[in-house]
Amino acid sequence: MNRLVSLTALLGERCCTDADTLQRYGLDWTRFCQPAPLAVLFPQTQEEVQEIVRIANREGLQLVPSGGRTGLSGGACATAGEVVVSLERMNRLLAFDATDRLMTVEAGMVTETLQQLARERGLYFPVDFASRGSSQVGGNVAINAGGIRVLRYGMFRDWVAGLTVVTGAGELLQLNHGLVKNNTGYDLRHLFVGSEGTLGLVTAVTLKLARPPADSGVMLFAVPQLADVMTVLARFRQFADPLAFEFFSDAALAQVEARGHVASPFEGRYGYYALVEYERITPDVDEMALTAFAGLAGEGVVADAVLAQSDEQARRLWRLREDISESITPRTPYKNDIAVHPSQVPAFVAELDTLLAREYPGFEVVWFGHIGDGNLHVNVLRPPELTVEAFRQACERVNALVFGLVAAYNGSMSAEHGVGLLKAPYLAVSRSPEEIALMRGIKAVFDPRGVMNPGKLIA
Amino acid sequence: MNRLVSLTALLGERCCTDADTLQRYGLDWTRFCQPAPLAVLFPQTQEEVQEIVRIANREGLQLVPSGGRTGLSGGACATAGEVVVSLERMNRLLAFDATDRLMTVEAGMVTETLQQLARERGLYFPVDFASRGSSQVGGNVAINAGGIRVLRYGMFRDWVAGLTVVTGAGELLQLNHGLVKNNTGYDLRHLFVGSEGTLGLVTAVTLKLARPPADSGVMLFAVPQLADVMTVLARFRQFADPLAFEFFSDAALAQVEARGHVASPFEGRYGYYALVEYERITPDVDEMALTAFAGLAGEGVVADAVLAQSDEQARRLWRLREDISESITPRTPYKNDIAVHPSQVPAFVAELDTLLAREYPGFEVVWFGHIGDGNLHVNVLRPPELTVEAFRQACERVNALVFGLVAAYNGSMSAEHGVGLLKAPYLAVSRSPEEIALMRGIKAVFDPRGVMNPGKLIA
Numbered sequence: 001m002n003r004l005v006s007l008t009a010l011l012g013e014r015c016c017t018d019a020d021t022l023q024r025y026g027l028d029w030t031r032f033c034q035p036a037p038l039a040v041l042f043p044q045t046q047e048e049v050q051e052i053v054r055i056a057n058r059e060g061l062q063l064v065p066s067g068g069r070t071g072l073s074g075g076a077c078a079t080a081g082e083v084v085v086s087l088e089r090m091n092r093l094l095a096f097d098a099t100d101r102l103m104t105v106e107a108g109m110v111t112e113t114l115q116q117l118a119r120e121r122g123l124y125f126p127v128d129f130a131s132r133g134s135s136q137v138g139g140n141v142a143i144n145a146g147g148i149r150v151l152r153y154g155m156f157r158d159w160v161a162g163l164t165v166v167t168g169a170g171e172l173l174q175l176n177h178g179l180v181k182n183n184t185g186y187d188l189r190h191l192f193v194g195s196e197g198t199l200g201l202v203t204a205v206t207l208k209l210a211r212p213p214a215d216s217g218v219m220l221f222a223v224p225q226l227a228d229v230m231t232v233l234a235r236f237r238q239f240a241d242p243l244a245f246e247f248f249s250d251a252a253l254a255q256v257e258a259r260g261h262v263a264s265p266f267e268g269r270y271g272y273y274a275l276v277e278y279e280r281i282t283p284d285v286d287e288m289a290l291t292a293f294a295g296l297a298g299e300g301v302v303a304d305a306v307l308a309q310s311d312e313q314a315r316r317l318w319r320l321r322e323d324i325s326e327s328i329t330p331r332t333p334y335k336n337d338i339a340v341h342p343s344q345v346p347a348f349v350a351e352l353d354t355l356l357a358r359e360y361p362g363f364e365v366v367w368f369g370h371i372g373d374g375n376l377h378v379n380v381l382r383p384p385e386l387t388v389e390a391f392r393q394a395c396e397r398v399n400a401l402v403f404g405l406v407a408a409y410n411g412s413m414s415a416e417h418g419v420g421l422l423k424a425p426y427l428a429v430s431r432s433p434e435e436i437a438l439m440r441g442i443k444a445v446f447d448p449r450g451v452m453n454p455g456k457l458i459a
Numbered sequence: 460m461n462r463l464v465s466l467t468a469l470l471g472e473r474c475c476t477d478a479d480t481l482q483r484y485g486l487d488w489t490r491f492c493q494p495a496p497l498a499v500l501f502p503q504t505q506e507e508v509q510e511i512v513r514i515a516n517r518e519g520l521q522l523v524p525s526g527g528r529t530g531l532s533g534g535a536c537a538t539a540g541e542v543v544v545s546l547e548r549m550n551r552l553l554a555f556d557a558t559d560r561l562m563t564v565e566a567g568m569v570t571e572t573l574q575q576l577a578r579e580r581g582l583y584f585p586v587d588f589a590s591r592g593s594s595q596v597g598g599n600v601a602i603n604a605g606g607i608r609v610l611r612y613g614m615f616r617d618w619v620a621g622l623t624v625v626t627g628a629g630e631l632l633q634l635n636h637g638l639v640k641n642n643t644g645y646d647l648r649h650l651f652v653g654s655e656g657t658l659g660l661v662t663a664v665t666l667k668l669a670r671p672p673a674d675s676g677v678m679l680f681a682v683p684q685l686a687d688v689m690t691v692l693a694r695f696r697q698f699a700d701p702l703a704f705e706f707f708s709d710a711a712l713a714q715v716e717a718r719g720h721v722a723s724p725f726e727g728r729y730g731y732y733a734l735v736e737y738e739r740i741t742p743d744v745d746e747m748a749l750t751a752f753a754g755l756a757g758e759g760v761v762a763d764a765v766l767a768q769s770d771e772q773a774r775r776l777w778r779l780r781e782d783i784s785e786s787i788t789p790r791t792p793y794k795n796d797i798a799v800h801p802s803q804v805p806a807f808v809a810e811l812d813t814l815l816a817r818e819y820p821g822f823e824v825v826w827f828g829h830i831g832d833g834n835l836h837v838n839v840l841r842p843p844e845l846t847v848e849a850f851r852q853a854c855e856r857v858n859a860l861v862f863g864l865v866a867a868y869n870g871s872m873s874a875e876h877g878v879g880l881l882k883a884p885y886l887a888v889s890r891s892p893e894e895i896a897l898m899r900g901i902k903a904v905f906d907p908r909g910v911m912n913p914g915k916l917i918a
Contacts, residue, residue: 098693100833146642150640173891179871180801181798181829182874183605188898191645194642194646195644339639340638375640411636414642415640416642438626438632445897445901445904457644458644
């Protein structure tokens with residue numbers, strides 16, 4: 001335990017080495033890794049974080065930043081004797097200004113708390129996703145979180161007005177100070193967003209807040225042909241800026257219905273379903289939506305549709321989409337989170353379906369995702385006759401197929417889940433050798449001794 | 460001319476050394492520099508740009524990228540034997556997709572052409588500013604252009620979905636491929652936006668396009684107290700997301716009126732004026748605006764207001780703001796383009812006014828700017844009795860006052876005009892020594908031989 005003398009002197013009981021803590025904080029939601037951290041630290045101030053990084057540089061320790069550990073790519077896993085730095089005790093609201101519509105919070109604040117604090121002040125923090133109750137603001141910055149409102153509000157990056165970070169060299173930086181306009185050189189704030197803890201630790205974040213959206217309408221469409229899903233989106237965009245535009249395949253719907261909690265509102269079965277949520281910014285927007293449906297039905301683009309008549313019904317329509325992930329869990333699905341241009345989604349899905357059907361005829365493929373921004377979640381279900389291990393080995397080869405096609409479409413091999421430990425071997429699918437070399441060069445500038453999150457992103 | 464053998468072999472007559480061309484392309488709108496380029500190049504393809512950078516690396520030449528040369532900080536000036544690379548012959552539309560709402564253009568396309576091409580396709584490119592008819596897309600990326608719609612639509616950075624660049628080392632990078640979601644490592648696209656040509660040359664840009672805004676209402680308020688201008692903004696934000704929110708002082712209005720083209724719509728004189736433009740997204744928004752005015756008048760916040768009753772009247776109200784810059788030109792104003800948090804604008808302006816009145820009682824200060832996003836244009840007018848040179852020397856000392864206060868407010872010493880040659884000595888006002896050192900480190904990664912835009916930004 002000699003290696004922890006300085007850290008224990010700094011943090012006392014907040015430098016933990018008990019087995020439970022090491023196990024818990026050594027992992028994120030990625031369940032493929034074996035946790036093996038040397039210690040878990042719980043700093044309470046930015047000065048402590050800075051001192052931790054200095055000690056790590058001096059004593060040859062490596063650090064893994066830890067937020068809510070809801071990541072799906074192993075970005076917060078500590079598997080090789082690293083020291084985990086949990087930001088969870090740094091979770092205070094530091095500042096709020098109604099005129100500037102800015103809120104500054106410590107990195108360990110839970111996303112849902114941030115959303116709540118904004119609401120209490122008559123404003124709105126729009127980035128939202130299923131892990132809102134556990135994920136933390138610093139982790140959202142590290143991964144550049146996305147979710148269900150990206151179509152309207154963009155990614156987490158678009159809401160970061162300022163960052164306080166400690167670099168891998170132990171320097172404290174105040175980036176952009178929450179300014180709207182500041183053209184004074186390279187935007188290091190944007191460099192940190194999405195850097196997955198490889199350049200330094202985020203200690204505080206200044207976030208932009210928005211006017212709360214008006215009451216919203218939710219509509220579900222039955223769309224026999226995938227290509228027509230994009231027609232539905234185009235039609236809606238003529239009179240509204242949709243808050244969300246999601247899709248799922250009939251195979252996905254069947255999995256959700258099999259659980260017995262919610263059921264399709266339609267009599268028949270159709271190839272695909274599109275869910276659109278729009279702001280009721282004008283009183284006649286529902287009417288325009290129904291007119292759009294009539295037109296689309298007349299053209300044979302959509303076969304059926306429902307407009308939620310109550311909040312409860314809207315929630316039930318959303319559950320048809322949001323429950324997919326949980327519903328397929330028993331089938332230990334092989335997941336990929338990819339993106340192509342929205343216009344290319346139908347061609348991409350058709351091509352991949354054909355490829356998978358030919359190479360793996362026994363595999364069932366469930367499609368769903370944020371189709372409005374080109375983000376597709378591909379889930380291959382394990383055939384009951386295959387063991388989990390045999391299935392996983394088969395899927396390693398499926399990966400090659402999927403990523404080969406992603407590269408051909410100039411797509412992203414990780415749309416919103418990041419690269420982390422799990423996808424680091426596949427970085428070249430979406431980034432050129434020249435880009436990867438430049439990323440390594442940048443990493444060396446911020447973290448010359450390689451202290452920060454080793455093995456992640458650019459392993 | 461020996462130094463140009465390789466470049467002449469590559470480009471023939473498109474490698475120019477005649478005096479007129481050297482003079483014209485050696486300068487931007489910053490008129491303080493003496494142009495002295497070695498040559499001016501007009502590449503027509505990305506391959507030629509790449510070859511130019513390779514030659515520069517091999518033969519020890521330095522390159523200055525050149526767009527519309529409308530910059531105000533000398534970022535495109537060539538004063539020390541550099542080779543200017545004009546992108547103006549690379550100005551084609553390369554791709555458009557209505558579903559993705561993306562347009563890819565070469566870097567030399569003029570901003571207004573881009574706006575027009577979007578309009579012709581039923582879409583809208585929202586970043587807009589006075590130099591729209593000359594500025595080019597590549598230059599807008601280099602400077603991260605702002606303008607009059609930032610409050611609603613953000614900076615140029617927010618509309619860049621993809622970039623093709625040639626780094627200072629001569630590598631061709633395709634950054635982000637126009638994807639909405641792509642969490643695969645450091646966002647080099649955002650690093651290039653605002654890098655002022657110091658990391659490489661932008662050859663093509665993929666831009667996001669928006670739904671065209673509805674018809675808009677324009678209202679001008681007379682506001683006796685500066686602090687109350689922010690109250691007007693807050694009130695409007697309760698029912699609308701303003702497209703623009705501008706302010707100017709009575710001294711600024713007087714300068715515009717003195718030219719005799721447009722006149723104040725108000726009987727009396729007031730300290731400040733606020734111009735708000737809002738989208739008529741609902742039929743009753745004008746009514747809400749008038750109700751807001753009645754409330755503000757009742758509270759004594761505003762003294763008077765007009766709502767434009769026609770497009771022509773709206774244009775005339777806008778001219779009261781937009782003509783300021785031209786109106787004060789005969790007084791050779793000393794200009795600064797700074798930003799603080801919007802909430803701090805009143806305190807900042809009051810403090811700077813007091814400081815300037817004490818130190819320079821003979822100087823007249825004209826204030827105007829995009830107050831909704833905290834961006835202030837401070838213009839000190841030359842007293843008639845001072846020569847231009849004596850005035851400029853005095854203003855070098857004014858700079859110290861202004862920038863000292865900007866630093867105290869954690870503001871930006873260049874909100875939208877960039878750093879370039881002119882403001883490079885003041886970079887430390889807005890960026891810490893650690894940040895500047897990191898910027899130098901990044902520069903060395905992308906441009907190891909220092910080929911790109913020497914002396915600019917981080918001189």
